[in-house]
Amino acid sequence: MDLGIKGKTALVLASSRGLGQAMAVALAREGVNVAVTGRNPEGLAQSVAMIEAAGGKAIALNWDLSDLSVIDAHISKVEATFGPIDILINNTGGPAPTPAAGQDPLLWAKSFNDMVLSLIAITDRVLPSMRQRGWGRIITSTTSGAIAPIKNLAISNTLRASLLAWSKTLAAEVAGEGITVNVIMPGRVATDRLRQLDEARAKRENVPYDAVVAASIKLIPSGRYGDPKEYGDTAAFLASVNASYITGSVIRVDGGQIQGI
Numbered sequence: 001m002d003l004g005i006k007g008k009t010a011l012v013l014a015s016s017r018g019l020g021q022a023m024a025v026a027l028a029r030e031g032v033n034v035a036v037t038g039r040n041p042e043g044l045a046q047s048v049a050m051i052e053a054a055g056g057k058a059i060a061l062n063w064d065l066s067d068l069s070v071i072d073a074h075i076s077k078v079e080a081t082f083g084p085i086d087i088l089i090n091n092t093g094g095p096a097p098t099p100a101a102g103q104d105p106l107l108w109a110k111s112f113n114d115m116v117l118s119l120i121a122i123t124d125r126v127l128p129s130m131r132q133r134g135w136g137r138i139i140t141s142t143t144s145g146a147i148a149p150i151k152n153l154a155i156s157n158t159l160r161a162s163l164l165a166w167s168k169t170l171a172a173e174v175a176g177e178g179i180t181v182n183v184i185m186p187g188r189v190a191t192d193r194l195r196q197l198d199e200a201r202a203k204r205e206n207v208p209y210d211a212v213v214a215a216s217i218k219l220i221p222s223g224r225y226g227d228p229k230e231y232g233d234t235a236a237f238l239a240s241v242n243a244s245y246i247t248g249s250v251i252r253v254d255g256g257q258i259q260g261i
Contacts (some may be wrong), residue, residue: 004241006031010087011078013065013122017190019141019231020091021050027089027239033082035064037074057082065092065118066110075125084129087239090119090140090163094193097200100154108155112150115159115208120166127174129152136179137239140167144187147250148258152204153197154211164250171248182238187254188216189226222255 008170009032011025016038024034026162028051036047036058043238044060051058059081061074078085090098092115098107124137130136145157146164164183171181198216202209231253237243252258 001242003030003236005087005236005239006083007033008086009033009035009078009082009084010037010089010239011037011075011085011126012089012091012129013037013063013119014091014093015089018193019186019189019228020089021047021112022228022232023091023235024058024232025050025054025056026229026236027087028052028054028058029057030148030236030240031086032239033057035059035061035078035085037065037084039064041194054154061119066114066212067116067120068113068121070078071118071122072123074120084133085126085131086133086135087137088123088126088139089235089239090123090138092119094143094153095226097152097197098154099152103155105177111155112159114132115156116166119163123170127179129159130179131174131177134178136177138167138172138181139172139235139238139245140183141235142180142185143251144185144254144258145187148260152201169249175247178244180238182247183250184231184235184238184253185250185254186231187252188226188258189231189253191228194225205250220255220257224255225229226253226255 010027014020015024015036024036027035038044048058048060096113140161145153146161149157167183198212202212234253
């Protein structure tokens with residue numbers, strides 16, 4: 001299937017590894033020019049190599065998303081290299097596991113800046129150009145904890161849930177201008193981040209790591225963890241011309257894990 005996005009420009013945040021990297025590579029396979037961001041030079045170099053191996057073009061930006069002052073400079077660099085941004089993939093790393101009670105208000109404030117405000121500010125920077133050209137795709141990657149809270153991930157659950165409301169509100173504002181705004185939500189997809197969470201749970205509960213994985217898989221109707229490529233391919237479809245009538249939606253890539261309708 002031709003997704004109709006060859007030659008377009010994408011900015012994929014937090015894409016030096018994991019799901020961000022998978023989404024960047026999936027777009028590159030469709031002929032999209034991709035700007036990847038992260039704070040790990042080795043990871044960024046790997047993402048660029050993977051994008052080029054997929055036949056795409058890439059630029060790497062060493063970008064700390066918590067620093068709002070550098071947004072314009074980084075996006076201007078992408079625009080100077082590839083042209084205006086057509087596809088924005090909002091993605092951030094996850095915070096450390098925490099319970100809901102007893103967290104320092106400063107930690108909540110910092111996490112909000114890093115995980116929510118940064119994405120809103122970056123979207124506001126690229127949105128005027130999308131509106132002017134009458135075409136754009138804004139896709140925000142969150143977590144299943146936003147609708148089915150995950151134990152000991154209170155900060156992630158809470159702040160990423162706010163991104164659902166923001167995305168839905170924005171979608172209605174720009175739907176008539178050729179711009180779609182959607183959320184993509186992973187279940188248990190096999191990344192380094194998921195392994196770290198499973199290892200932390202094994203240590204916390206004093207059980208073997210393999211037992212944690214087995215118990216998690218029992219709750220997934222598909223009977224396995226997801227492949228990052230499956231997640232990336234879903235994002236690429238949402239970025240496509242074919243998905244022009246999908247907006248304001250939350251797309252779960254979870255193997256049927258979330259039980260709510």
